[in-house]
Amino acid sequence: MSLPAGRIYLFDTSIWGYTDRPSIAADWDAALERDELAVSPIVAFEILYGARNQAHFENLETYLDALRQAPLTQEIVRTARRALHNLSAKANHRLPFQDAVIAATAEHKNMTVLHYDGHFDVLSKVLDFESRWAAAPASL
Numbered sequence: 001m002s003l004p005a006g007r008i009y010l011f012d013t014s015i016w017g018y019t020d021r022p023s024i025a026a027d028w029d030a031a032l033e034r035d036e037l038a039v040s041p042i043v044a045f046e047i048l049y050g051a052r053n054q055a056h057f058e059n060l061e062t063y064l065d066a067l068r069q070a071p072l073t074q075e076i077v078r079t080a081r082r083a084l085h086n087l088s089a090k091a092n093h094r095l096p097f098q099d100a101v102i103a104a105t106a107e108h109k110n111m112t113v114l115h116y117d118g119h120f121d122v123l124s125k126v127l128d129f130e131s132r133w134a135a136a137p138a139s140l
Contacts, residue, residue, distance in 0.1 A: 010106045011038070
């Protein structure tokens with residue numbers, strides 16, 4: 001993966017399940033140590049949804065709460081909606097709204113979206129943020 005230092009990486013749920021893979025773990029851990037990983041409430045809810053039980057939920061919550069937070073604002077929501085509206089001109093708007101909100105958050109907070117999901121490449125055509133694959137598409 002090789003994540004350059006000095007950026008803040010707003011990660012998507014699409015990468016969460018791969019963070020223990022050798023091709024990703026070293027860079028993930030280094031970014032974590034440098035305090036360069038941020039989480040959106042959208043991603044936090046998606047991750048917590050997958051908790052196996054209350055103890056697992058609490059462990060995940062503690063982990064997520066220790067990361068940089070990227071809170072939502074009304075302006076972020078408006079930007080996400082505008083992005084989907086702009087994509088609708090090409091009938092390319094049927095992307096998960098969660099991804100649009102994450103991308104809009106990255107634009108507003110000058111963060112890089114770290115993901116394993118092609119939706120962010122589409123969104124980067126109408127929003128001003130860096131879309132960074134954690135691994136090459138179809139490689140995991």
